[in-house]
Amino acid sequence: MTNYIIETQQLSKDFSGELSVNQLSIHVKKNEIYGFLGPNGAGKSTTMKMLLGLLQPSHGSIKLFGKDFNSNQIALLSDVGSLIEEPSYYANLTGYENLQIIQKLLKLPKENIDKVLKIVRLYEQKDKLVKNYSLGMKQRLGIALAIVKFPKLLILDEPTNGLDPAGIQEIRELIKSLPQRYDMTVIISSHILSEIEQMATTVGIINCGKLLFEGNLAELEEDEKYLFETSDDFTAETLLASKGFEINKETGLILNNYNKVSIAAAVRLLVDNGIDIYQVRMVRKSLEEVFLDMTGRGKGSVL
Template identity: 60%
Template sequence: MDTMITTEQLTKKYKNFTSVNSVSLHIRKGSIYGFLGPNGAGKSTTMKMLLGLTAPTKGSFIIDGKHFPNDRMAVLREIGSFIESPSFYANLTGRENLDIIRRILKLPESSVEDALELVGLTEFGGRLAKNYSLGMKQRLGLAGALLGRPPILILDEPTNGLDPSGIHEIRNLIKSLPELYDCTVLISSHMLSEIELMADDIGILNHGRLLFEGSLDELRQSALQAGFSSDNLEEMFLSLIEKDNAARKQRAQL
């Protein structure tokens, strides 16, 4: 399978703090890639670099054969994104908010209704955004990312604020997207059980460094070889993080 997103030694430093440290990702075309890590691990910063929202200090990346920053606009036209909590014009309807994005992207009018239908907001499209629940705002943010059915989706915590039923619906939607219109999904979440049900491949960050990249089966094999439990993703994830934190602490004491 071809690689849709490749990063090479991607690094982001802020004065004396390194948020992302020499991260090399390989995200397969048509896959769902679960991007995991504790708070402050560098997931959102990595995603923002891929979206051109912050510049790398070092390293490079290629998206769909296009090099950043030389092909910046061509790259961004292929990506739908949902980063952190999306913001909307409170006094406009959900449909009107999406229409603003549609006009900027120069997409057909039908793309708004298509996106609303995909996330289950068709009947609420005429409601003012200020009257949306948190869960509905998350859905509207996802609808914005899906406008025009882009070949690449970058989703940061898309199920935040959703009730169990909403999480189930959004998970099933995300799982269906690669087959539905041949897209590639990079998704971060703190809900590891959800990632386990969705992802083809996993990348695990801690303190800006990539600890693991590969399939869930490869992660299980790696966990077993290291003597960790491989019963579920959460246990494997915590074992890797704890081992890395202990090693970092030991190095700091030397």
């Protein structure tokens, strides 16, 4: 038996002949925060809507909690909370009254309302009309509405959109607390790498509907490389190659994946053969550059 809370196999969604999601297979484990990362329009929201039964897949399968989604949809969704695109609320009601509607519809314990208001730090504003809430307060109310039944799985689509830095940090710390404190598994989408990097235990990177990577972000970090600038790069390259050093010539004389002891040996070899060394420095792409290259966004992309 797998420990996956979400498992999709070859999941696809076709809109008028265009694949918004293309053979997507993702795996979300219990009590992890899974960052669903990709540029705007990559297929993140479409995937999440299929996980919630709001869209019917064109192809492929979904399992939630190890069970087939199509055969057990109503029962499975009773353990799922969600916030897709933006919060839905009644602006002319208070925060408490909005939660009370959900509590009564789902026949939840009344104490859940005060509990989630305290979790999202809205308890002091519970009697304030939602139309008078700030954007950050509305986002927190949206999360409160999603977790008032204390679901096993929480699906959040870009929950920090439009927030200022303080609001983003507030939502981030709240989400990070949910797995350990409330036994929730969270899948959260974003197009901002730095946000996912600070929250997620596992990431899935999607672009043009296809999964490009799934795993720990650390696995994407480039190994260290060292750039040598010398008085005679051609001779230096020949000498280093003769001693078995792996050389990358794409952007100069670069030695791949060596530790400091090996680099010292390379420097000594060149100096002993009369080659002046002007500079040796470590070079590697940042995580953001790796992500941009992977998604084909390039240097000019705003993420």
